[in-house]
Amino acid sequence: MKVRFCEQPRERRASALKAVWLLFFFIAFLGGWTEALAQAARPLNVPGQIGGRIAQCWKAPRTQAAQVIEVAVRLSFSSACVPIGEPRVVYVRAPTEPGLREKIVASILAAVRACTPLPFTPSLGAAIAGRMLAIRFRSLPLSGPQRQI
Numbered sequence: 652m653k654v655r656f657c658e659q660p661r662e663r664r665a666s667a668l669k670a671v672w673l674l675f676f677f678i679a680f681l682g683g684w685t686e687a688l689a690q691a692a693r694p695l696n697v698p699g700q701i702g703g704r705i706a707q708c709w710k711a712p713r714t715q716a717a718q719v720i721e722v723a724v725r726l727s728f729s730s731a732c733v734p735i736g737e738p739r740v741v742y743v744r745a746p747t748e749p750g751l752r753e754k755i756v757a758s759i760l761a762a763v764r765a766c767t768p769l770p771f772t773p774s775l776g777a778a779i780a781g782r783m784l785a786i787r788f789r790s791l792p793l794s795g796p797q798r799q800i
Contacts, residue, residue, distance in 0.1 A: 694770040698779055701728075702786040704769055709762035711790040712754040718746045720790040722759050730780035732768040741785070759788065
């Protein structure tokens, strides 16, 4: 005796529908994830994209106060897409917690090291080679007990 989908008990139909929805959301999530990977692999064509690409690597330290963290970094790149010398943190605005400023500076420098060399187009590499760039990073507080800013 075969049971068609329409004749199955309500619980089985609900679980089947949940499975279909989970599959749909998984495929949608996977599509977004592959798009993010494809975007990360695209070469940068304008200087304004450099900060955003490095910001994707930045993990700001946790703070006790829900406040904004702002950091400005000065650095220059060679035409081979690598930083020239050590990046210099020139501005930090953060809550006044012991040792937080040092953690923020270390996290920014680690993000620059982790994300470089950046994939520049040949024209961008030639245009910014040796020029000093100032990049501003800003981390906004998240709500909830597990916030990381």
